[in-house]
Amino acid sequence: MTPPLAVDIDGTLTDSNRALDPRVLDPIREWPEPVVVATGKALPYPVGLCEFLGIPVRVIAENGGAVYLADDDELEFHGDREAAQRVVEEYRELGHEVGYGKVDFTNRWRETELAVNLDQPLEPLKELAAAHGMHVFDTGYAYHVTSPGVDKGEGLRAVCDRLGVGIEEFAVVGDSENDAAAFELAGTAVAVANADETAKAAADHVTEGSYGDGFLEALDSLRDA
Structure with a gap:
């Protein structure tokens, strides 16, 4: 069947x-x-x-x-989009970028998480996500900052x-x-x-x-x- x-x-x-x-x-x-x-x-x-x-x-x-x-x-x-946004803001404060340019179609319509380009460093993103009770998926196409569960x-x-x-x-x-x-x-x-x-x-x-x-x-x- x-x-x-x-x-x-x-x-x-x-x-x-x-x-x-x-x-x-x-x-x-x-x-x-x-x-x-x-x-x-x-x-x-x-x-x-x-x-x-x-x-x-x-x-x-x-x-x-x-x-x-x-x-x-x-x-x-x-999912907690605001928590993901806080992670990304602190990531930027460390001197990193989301990596998708000014318009950023990758994240423009996201409502529950945010994505970061693979050309950006992963470890500081994971550390910040953990500090905010969030999780990072490495999908092979982007790093996704999302809520656990x-x-x-x-x-x-x-x-x-x-x-x-x-x-x-x-x-x-x-x-x-x-x-x-x-x-x-x-x-x-x-x-x-x-x-x-x-x-x-x-x-x-x-x-x-x-x-x-x-x-x-x-x-x-x-x-x-």
Whole structure:
């Protein structure tokens, strides 16, 4: 039986340059069970992806900080954006930057966390986050300053409660440590070959293919399960 599916974006639906792999579009559209886009990106990105795919908007954004389902038209937030802002302000006082330029589309629409570019130093960010009772995810694409206990696993739990689906029925495909919490709760967890070690350790299966190739391989295995 084909499971409902939660899928990451960066590193899973994209290539190594973070461009969306066009081969993933039709298989997602045609998946017979609910598809949830689960990402560390701000809410407009997964919403836009669902809209352009032509599928119902079901998203977990900001590493679990924002959850929206078209099924009940409810948007819920979890996380302390103000605490994340305090961490970033003190980080800047130490002479560091967020690293996304003046306009900063990466953080412009974030409501529960903040992201810092990987070209900035991690250790002082982690120290400041800990001092404020916050947590830092290194997703391989950004450092995310977020509240403890807010993660994709809790986001998926909220989705399942609202859809009336057991979390063990879901399959999750991803590539990063921010996917690990969802991997540990889902019935089936698949890491693509380019995944980090945390994601691979939490997954039930690691694909031979990387990026979009790995995602398509994962779908084939889930159809045959």
